[in-house]
Amino acid sequence: MVSLKSLFLAIASVASVYAAPAEGVELVARADTGPVGYFSYWWTDGTANATYTSGAGGGYTITWSNNTGQFIGGKGWNPGTSTRVINYSGLYKPDGNSYLSVYGWTRNPLIEYYIVESYGPYNPSSAGTNKGSVNCNGASYDILQATRVNQPSIEGTKTFLQFWSVRNPKKTPGGSISGTITLSCHFNAWRSLGMLTGSSHAYQIVATGGSGPSGTSTITIA
Template sequence: MFSLSSIFVTAAAVASVFAMPATNGTEGEFFGLVQRAGTPSSTGTSNGFYYSWWTDGAAQATYTNGAGGQYSLSWSGNNGNLVGGKGWNPGTSTNVISYSGTYQPNGNSYLSVYGWTRSPLIEYYVVESYGSYNPSSAAAKKGSVTCDGASYDILQTTRVNQPSIDGTQTFQQFWSVRNPKKNPGGSISGTFYDCIYPCLQTHLYIYPLLALMRLGT
């Protein structure tokens, strides 16, 4: 299963990730996409899963929902910000996400699980791999956990008057970053269990997604 995927790509690279939050122990599968066109931002349900797709419209990007928990996201160029993925809304601490796919970063990108909680309001990431920049570099390390046989650094930072699922708010942002990161450049797979949930101290999980994200330069 894939939790949240975030991929930031610069230059003229095109990135594609295929993800499927699993049910009944079913592993993720690939869902191909080659089209290069703009998909308007939207949220909703698809084949029993919640999906969220947002773009600022500056990138040539296509998001497509597939069967079950599958989706595909591709883009080109070095402009624009976007994020898309499938998961649950609301989620729970028992949601398990397995994943498989191909990750070939070019420049600043990362592959991660993404979500929010309420009571308290927290934004969280579980990062499996990244390109040239560790996205948690500005956060303070709080410790580490072992998850699925790998070590993850836990980091925290405060976001002041920033956009959130409840409008502009001040909130905590948690990162759980695999150390060392998985080597990018080809096929990648794994399973997330409790890589960050123990740090959140809440059970109100708002759409934990297996998502792809990109930040323009």
């Protein structure tokens, strides 16, 4: 089992790639099933000054201030799927490093994936290798791949791949935000580039994450 201390040290050692939260005792204590039909998820590295509030239906709010740690939270489904069409809307106002994305995992093989709609000054996929691009829902997304070596994952400390689709240009943070994400468009594009996801899905959420000093994100999914 990955301890909270070792998890934080692993995160700190790889600042160029957003870390994978581990599915250990600490995570289970912070997760709940949320309203019927939605999976609610919340994780911090133990130093983040951030608060997660589960709202009605597919809604949630995360606020952070005087923050020096990392966090990620949101709502979605458990298990996920490669065919879901997700609609989201709300308010996304980060100050500093943050991102708003679909975030999930597959198993067999173990893959962590992000479909990033918006982010702060730092592109969270910056350490990845560019594999190409795809047009989905009327927007262009850069496709990248990164390798995480002996890092926390939903199966403990392992080496695994990260898949990224990053909207380019990103949706401008700092106010109202909304959109539609057709997951099959991204999964098919990854597959066409030899980026094969796993045979089974773990959780899949519309997430707000980051490490910036302050901000607020109030998002509703459907």
